[in-house]
Amino acid sequence: MTPGAHALVTGGGSGVGRAIALALANAGANVTICGRRQHAIDAVAAESPNIHAQTADVTDEASMTSLYDTAEALRGPFSIVVANAGIAESAPAHKTTLDQWKHTLDVNLTGSFLTVRPALAGMAARKSGRIVFVASVAGLKGYAYVAPYVASKHGVIGLMRALAVETARSGITVNAVCPSFVETDMLEDSVQRIVAKTGRSVAEARASLSANNPQGRFIQPDEVAAAVLYLCSDAAASITGQSISISGGETW
Numbered sequence: 001m002t003p004g005a006h007a008l009v010t011g012g013g014s015g016v017g018r019a020i021a022l023a024l025a026n027a028g029a030n031v032t033i034c035g036r037r038q039h040a041i042d043a044v045a046a047e048s049p050n051i052h053a054q055t056a057d058v059t060d061e062a063s064m065t066s067l068y069d070t071a072e073a074l075r076g077p078f079s080i081v082v083a084n085a086g087i088a089e090s091a092p093a094h095k096t097t098l099d100q101w102k103h104t105l106d107v108n109l110t111g112s113f114l115t116v117r118p119a120l121a122g123m124a125a126r127k128s129g130r131i132v133f134v135a136s137v138a139g140l141k142g143y144a145y146v147a148p149y150v151a152s153k154h155g156v157i158g159l160m161r162a163l164a165v166e167t168a169r170s171g172i173t174v175n176a177v178c179p180s181f182v183e184t185d186m187l188e189d190s191v192q193r194i195v196a197k198t199g200r201s202v203a204e205a206r207a208s209l210s211a212n213n214p215q216g217r218f219i220q221p222d223e224v225a226a227a228v229l230y231l232c233s234d235a236a237a238s239i240t241g242q243s244i245s246i247s248g249g250e251t252w
Contacts, residue, residue: 001130001233003028006075008067010058010115011085012051013040015184016134019221020082023229025050029080032071034058058085058111068118077122080232083115083156084134088186090193093147101148108152113159120167127171130232133160134224135176137247153178157243164241173240177227180247181209183218219246 007024011017012033025031025048034056035041041053052075056067072078086108089100116131123129138146139153157176164174181190190209210218227244230236 001027001029001229002079005029005079006072006077007031007080007082007232008071008078008115008119009033009082009084010056010111011035011134012053013037013044015186016179016182016221016224017082017084018044019225020084020134020228021051022048023222023225024080024082024232027229030075032067032075032078034067035085058083058115059106061114064114064118077126078119079123079126079128080130080132081116081119082132082134082228082232083112085111085115086134086136086152088146088149088190090145090149090190092145096147104148105152105155108149109155109159112156116163120163120172123172124167124170129167129170129172130236131160131163131172131174132228132231133157133174133176134228135160135178135243137178137180137245139176140178140243140245160243161241168240173231173236175231175236175239175242175244177224177231177244177246179219179224180213180245181218182224183220213247 007029009017009021009031012021013035021031021033021044031051032054033041033044033051034054036057038055045051045053054067054071057063112133133156135156136153138150139157143150160174160176167174210216224246227246
């Protein structure tokens, strides 16, 4: 990664997005983070002089166009784009409303497309660029009670593979990292939903989720960030179209 490279990280106000932004900033990149909560992204930006916060909604085309116009005018074109923003809700498929289905796909899949599309032409012209999607092992296999999330993350993997083929001779790499359960606020939300719906204790709910990871533990945000940092490095120039599973040892 060239020192001073300009990176975009969506959903940068917490969890995995925060960890990725800090990893890139510590490696010398100028990092623009975005999210819908100004106070959250401002708090992350305060952790490093190399991180810059700007509100944006990944589901809104005009919002993402404005983000690109403003950030690139200040810090140059994006050479790294990390599509990290995402949401997850749980319900049996027959109780999932159409609005829930559409909202999940809007954020996770359409939001990923709107995040990377504005960067493609410029990267191709410069014959250089790194695109990383933060997907999920749910993009590689099925999970019960999260059908919209599974479908959206499978879509992200498909988008990644299509773009990797399309850009293979353009000096651009396009990959995805696919974590299993990560120790974040989103995980805590899942724990609380299990507690509320089943009456299990917090410890029991956490144990039921961590058991899905082959090592029997939750993945840490810094572990995901390390994989993203590698994929953005010069050492990963020949790696494209890959889904990197971060699940504690299991491959899918």
